[in-house]
Amino acid sequence: MIFIFGLAGQVQAQPASNYDQHKAFDPTFMSEPGTAFRGGSGAPGPLYWQNRADYNLAATLDTTQHLISGNSEIHYTNNSPDALHYLWLQVELNLFKKGSRGSYSGNVPTTAGGIDIQSVEVTQNGKTYAADHVITDTRMQVRLQQPVKPDGGKITVTVKYAFHITKNQFRLAMMDSKNGAIYDVAQWYPRMCVYDDVRGWNTLPYQGAGEFYCDYGDFDYKVTVPANMIVAGAGVLQNPEEVLTKTEIKRLDKARQNDETTYIIKPEEVGKPETRPIQEGMLTWHFKMENSRDVSWAASKAFIWDAAKANLPEGKTVLAMSVYPEESMGENAWSRSTEYLKHSIETFSADWYPYPYPVATNVGGPVGGMEYPGIIFCHWSINKPKVMYFVTAHEIGHNWFPMLVGSDERRYGFMDEGLNTFIDIYAHEKFNHGEFGPKRDGEFDPEGKNPARDIVPFMTGNNTEAIMNYSDVMLQKNGHMLNYYKTSLGLVILREYILGHDRFDYAFRTYIDRWAYKHPTPEDFFRTMNDAAGEDLGWFWNEWFYQTWTLDQAVTGVHYANGQPEKGSLITLTNNNQMVMPTTVKVVESNGKTGEVKLPVEIWQRGGTYLLKYASTSSIDSVIVDPNKQLPDVNPKNNVWTNDTKLSGK
Template sequence: MKLFSRSFLVLTFFSFSLSAVNAQEVIENNQSDFGEFMDRSGNRYRAASGHPGPEYWQNETDYTIEATLNDEDHSISGKITLTYTNNSPQDLEFIWMHLEQNRFTEDSRGTLTTPIGGNRYVGDTDGGYEISNLQAKVKRSTSSKYLINDTRMQVFFNRPIPANGGEATVSMNFSYKIPVEGMDRMGRLDVEDGTIYAMAQWFPRAAVFDDIDGWNVEPYLGAGEFYLDYGDYDFKITAPYDHIVVASGELQNPREVLSSTMRERMEMASKSDSTVFIVKPEEVNDMSIRAKQDGMLTWHFKMENTRDVAFASSSAFIWDAARINLPDGKKAMAQSAYPKESAGQGAWGRSTEYSKYSVEHYAEKWFNYPYPVAVNVAADIGGMEYPGLNFCGWQAEGESLWGVTDHEFGHNWFPMIVGTNERRYAWMDEGFNTFINHYSSLEFNDGEYGSNLNQTRRLVSWFNRPTREGIDTYPDVTNLRNLGMTAYYKPAIGLLLLREYILGHERFDNAFKSYIETWAYKHPQPKDFFNHMENVAGENLSWFWKGWFYGTGNIDISLDGVQRRQGNYVITVSNKGDIPMPVELKLTYEDGTTENLRLPVEIWQRGDTWSHLLETEKTLESVELDPEKILPDVNFSNDSWPTDFYND
């Protein structure tokens, strides 16, 4: 050992001296583009493989709610009781809750951070919660202490909720005025036959306590959406007798709220692949088919293992439905509720057809649909999603209605099933959803409306803008001119590149389906997605995550030249952009034949230029880079090579 050590030291010294002499000959490589850009190491809660760790936990919140809708003063009041299960390893002395209706006040943070000229997320300022009779119980102790700050409420306990499965209950009464303008997420709309109440964020909800940030208590400002626990919901909505109430979840008391005629039609719809009217257009004001002719009716719904529920109520609703066929053999019910102003086969008369197809497509292609209903509601809302229920624009029709319906139902997979943090990572729900919408639209009615997501070069002007922002920018601080790209299109194009250009269909689909199944009804973080895709697809993609998802750089692969050499050809390419990519080349020969040549992304580890020797006995006529035009390459002028090659 001593002799070996001395020899090793001599060899090391000689090597070091030689390296010092030749240091000026070392060429810098691009390995930094391929290295890790964030800590993606695993721990006991989240494994490096992208799976939940052996001690992964998340808390559960179950809700019982009774609420009454007053259509005279446009208010809602009710009582909520939530059962909170603390599965964390830490005792909790309090819980935080969301009071999103407090956004609709003059002095809310959301109001005070709205530009003078307004934006999509404007809202009324004469609302806000009234909270009373709060009781917070752990074991035999009861507390009434709470603190409200803007859209958040801190509820204190006299005893901590024990770790590892301890339970607490919190009950309170609540009321508020329903806004007309609810930040394009909820609100009310007056039509000829009544008012449509689109009710979301309509009760106090528990915030998420997780292993990443502890309590997630970002205020509700506007662009940032929601992050919620999973649980079971049992809720009752009392509304005027002439209202139809549709909601997330399964109706528990049809005999009490539906007439025999309506129940018969609902039974027909449950067995029909075509749309069946429950309330026909000409019957909207016909009280003879209603269950009651005066007073109030209480509609009772239940939904299991969901992160939220929403509902809509109106005397103006036409109501239709059809059966949804799921891949496991089970059935669900597609439903649409809309006023006569929205009716017609060019408009909402096709809503249930759209809804049915959308849910069936995603259930078959990615992950089974878990909810009993899929309800589409016409409202004064551009498009907003909740588990099992959407609000879409009441004036939408044709391709516009298909697009918004398909998009909002796609959200049942992201973030309703895969429960990401929308308030921070909008791209993990909007972007993923926009991606799966692409394939749904291509297939609906053999491409009746189609999709242009794969026409990535039409967006090059945005990629070249100096004001562009990164995907990882929080939605509440993103310039609204950029939000459509940072939250929707750029991340969707990222997944498109992975499936169509980098990994291929089989490897991508295996990994993406596995990610959905693994994180269904859980709370993945960005690194969980990155790790999972890499581990299942079998590919180190750090260069792609870093360049596309955590930067503002662009793709510009250049075909620099083709030279004839000893009967063969040398094809030279360079990376003039910021993001490395595999290189796809289409070779066309003089005899009219073609072939594709793929160079792996690793060619860019060694530098920004690469030459490839093409051995062939044929005469090469032309070379085209990215022949399918999948890459959003920002410079079109260097993507092909003409026929005027020259010999050495």
């Protein structure tokens, strides 16, 4: 009692901080009760529902006009409790049409002319009719003669369309290579908008920065191309005997059993007549993909093709493949693509959740880093091993977020980019004993040596923003820092510093398992992590994702009990800014003894000053807050106290 009373006056002498504990521990944050659709625990509720869209697609590639014409037949099931009097579809290729909303950003090419919708038909209750439809930018409304009944009502929408593919589009494009043109084809068919329990129809326009939000379903699609071309498509090829040679089929069978990369088409075979079952005319490639949210494909006669087996938990396997032109060959480039793809799939599957599709393909072509279920597009010109691994791992990692866990990435880019970047970090560290690690995605320190401190210039800058903003609303220069870097860094801090590996990993896996093939919101993620980790992390989610607060923890005084250090010390800590974190304090005594104290975030619940009672045995040489530099402290100078400072009571 004498020890405490003797030092009480020292507390009042500390300078006031800019911290308000009532904002940090806001009782109203995320306080809305759960519903029958989405529980307070973050799990889908007992009445959770989502609609379903199954597709029969057909497309023909005209390589003379660079024209793709197609037919999109959508079998839509309304599992909602609402009757739907109209449907909304995405026609995202209209982004490239002159005057599109996205074109006014100044970064979208408008030479392709958008999508030509030639006809829209509806089949409903046994009747087929030409549908009344209205196209607004990248959305199309189909107005129905009768509503689609709730709780399982069905309707079929058939759209005929065509569009040109050009060299200057993004996320889909064409290019010339030494041995022929390469086409990366995505966003290539009209598809359903999502109708959900949160907003009803999700009709945000496609403007480029925000990506996609799609329902799940089965895809049966056919791509017709010149006979001399190879098609790499998402899903499982249904007619290999029609589009491949016996040699290629045999090599594929070998690759499915082999951990080493096997050529399906060797570099010296590219373009040779013996690689194709027929020499002239057209061939139709038929693919199927189950329980997916999208499909994409690529086509070229210039493809080298290799493959290997990727191993999943419980003895399961998938086929990992790469296709790329001759210009991309090399051990520093695409010749190791399948090795990188295989490792990424195996690591993500072992750590978090098994890879969800039978095949994974990496395409070397004009598109520089874009992800789709079961297939990824990476730029043909990558020629540095670390970059090749990073891009491959990141793009295939999107098959967990958002392909498996189907978040709305048009609104919340962090839910796919940030969570994916987070799992990338640990995959990088594991590959070949850290050959390409560390991976921290930093802008201010590209080597990733100090990721938490690297982000401080951004967090303290004049143009910083909150993560919880639409991607199309963020300043373009901030998109990467917020959606990728700050999000992933926050999860690293949560795993390494706040919860620990075991609690974090259990909660993170619970989130994936709960929301696999479903549509979580940010709050579903936050609530699940709270629930499964057994920790109310509202203070963390609020400050890291919703606010632009900064952290400034400091040591502001050291005092001895009755002037005798061997009887104990009182260390004054302050939280000067609005962000809070648990606090780690390292103490070094003059007798050589070193101690470390980990204090919970609750020390800041009653104000910005905390007195740490430390059982010292000699005078203290130094006190350091956050000694391992794990937190984004904006003023590290006040994190260190040394005995050069005058000690009160010494």
